[in-house]
Amino acid sequence: xxxxxxxxxxxxxxxxxxxxxxxxxxxxxxxxxxxxxxxxxxxxxxxxxxxxxxxxxxxxxxxxxxxxxxxxxxxxxxxxxxxxxxxxxxxxxxxxxxxxxxxxxxxxxxxxxxxxxxxxxxxxxxxxxxxxxxxxxxxxxxxxxxxxxxxxxxxxxxxxxxxxxxxxxxxxxxxxxxxxxxxxxxxxxxxxxxxxxxxxxxxxxxxxxxxxxxxxxxxxxxxxxxxxxxxxxxxxxxxxxxxxxxxxxxxxxxxxxxxxxxxxxxxxxxxxxxxxxxxxxxxxxxxxxxxxxxxxxxxxxxxxxxxxxxxxxxxxx
Numbered sequence: 106x107x108x109x110x111x112x113x114x115x116x117x118x119x120x121x122x123x124x125x126x127x128x129x130x131x132x133x134x135x136x137x138x139x140x141x142x143x144x145x146x147x148x149x150x151x152x153x154x155x156x157x158x159x160x161x162x163x164x165x166x167x168x169x170x171x172x173x174x175x176x177x178x179x180x181x182x183x184x185x186x187x188x189x190x191x192x193x194x195x196x197x198x199x200x201x202x203x204x205x206x207x208x209x210x211x212x213x214x215x216x217x218x219x220x221x222x223x224x225x226x227x228x229x230x231x232x233x234x235x236x237x238x239x240x241x242x243x244x245x246x247x248x249x250x251x252x253x254x255x256x257x258x259x260x261x262x263x264x265x266x267x268x269x270x271x272x273x274x275x276x277x278x279x280x281x282x283x284x285x286x287x288x289x290x291x292x293x294x295x296x297x298x299x300x301x302x303x304x305x306x307x308x309x310x311x312x313x314x315x316x317x318x319x320x321x322x323x324x325x326x327x328x329x330x331x332x333x334x335x336x337x338x339x340x341x342x343x344x345x346x347x348x349x350x351x352x353x354x355x356x357x358x359x360x361x362x363x364x365x366x367x368x369x370x371x372x373x374x375x376x377x378x379x380x381x382x383x384x385x386x387x388x389x390x391x392x393x394x395x396x397x398x399x400x401x402x403x404x405x406x407x408x409x410x411x412x413x414x415x416x417x418x419x420x421x422x
Contacts, residue, residue, distance in 0.1 A: 177201070184208040195347065195355045195385075220310055220335045221259075222251045228263065228307050229300035232276050233320070245270045245278055245297070249307065256284050256291070256333060259307075282311070289330040296320050338399040339364055339372075341413065345392055346382040351401075379416065389417075 175184040175193070182201045184193045185208070192198070192208055232243035247266050249259065260282045267278050281294045291311040293299065299318040301308035308315050312327030341360040349358045359382055362374050394413050396404045 177204070180204045182206045192344065195357070220253050220333050221249050221307065224305050225307055225310050226251065227303055227305045229303055230267075230278055230280065230295060231298040231300060232278060233297060243274055243276050244300075245276075253335075254333070256282060256331065259311075284331055285326070291327040291331045293318075293325045293327075294323065295325065299325070336364060336398045336404065338362070339404065340397050340399075340401070342395045342397055343382075343392065343415065344394075345384050345386055345389060347385045348382040381416075381418065383420075384417070 173184075173186050175182060175197070177183075180203070182193075182204050184197070184206055193201075193206060198206065226249040228247040228249075230245040230247075232245070234241055234243075245267060247263055249262060254262075260280075263280055263282070267280055270276065271278055277296070279294065279296045283292050284290070285292055289312075291313065293311075297320065299313075300306075301313050302315050302317055306315055310332055312329040312331045313325075314328055318325050339362055340358045342357045343359045344357055346357055346359050347355065349356045351358060359380075360374075360376055364372060392415070394411075394415070396406070396411070398404055
């Protein structure tokens with residue numbers, strides 16, 4: 106066990122896990138015992154299922170929702186975060202100081218690491234019939250697998266599927282998409298009718314509106330910039346650190362950087378200047394380090410091993 110001295114007026118709540126798998130936060134004034142997860146909270150977790158989140162996401166214009174809730178009965182507080190395994194914010198712990206706080210560690214919501222998911226990964230291209238075959242209709246339907254893509258990846262996958270479709274249906278669909286480096290809008294060359302009005306359209310990712318686009322011009326330019334980077338900033342959070350702020354609120358953030366490499370490439374970051382933060386405890390038996398995006402949503406590293414080096418020193422040394 107490591108020892109660390111720090112300048113704080115009171116000891117923060119301890120977080121531990123009891124044998125039954127429940128997270129408990131013991132704050133000053135609470136002695137002994139373990140508060141069971143009462144049926145109301147268990148029912149709340151069962152209600153918030155994957156289908157519920159998919160429906161809520163669809164109703165909110167396909168923006169992922171993070172559900173946070175708590176309730177208090179006497180000196181017992183139950184806290185829920187849909188991402189799971191996240192203790193309440195520092196402000197909430199301070200507000201309920203002296204109470205026992207229980208929080209969930211099960212995950213009820215996917216991390217926000219894909220720019221293409223089940224709600225924005227579909228495209229249809231209608232073949233314009235020739236005068237000879239004006240009654241024959243062909244529609245190419247494309248569905249991109251969930252993942253994080255660069256524009257080149259999307260272009261290659263669409264072209265590959267179009268090649269197969271053309272071979273099987275004797276059509277001649279052409280498609281090419283790129284990014285304008287000046288305003289980051291998408292530029293599409295296609296000889297068919299683009300159907301971006303369909304459900305779960307890829308239009309928001311590419312910066313287009315949800316409507317039809319006929320090949321009236323050689324190049325179709327999106328109205329908005331392509332939305333390929335859902336993660337604009339990566340923050341390193343450490344549960345025992347205090348002293349940083351985010352939008353005037355206390356935060357556990359100890360470092361922040363912008364992912365400048367290509368999607369899928371290895372990220373190596375080293376702070377040019379070390380900044381030491383105060384610790385919120387003197388006895389350190391465990392440390393939780395987490396990566397979150399600019400909206401404080403946990404980042405999924407897809408099973409890759411993360412190596413993070415922390416330097417803890419005695420105050421004044």
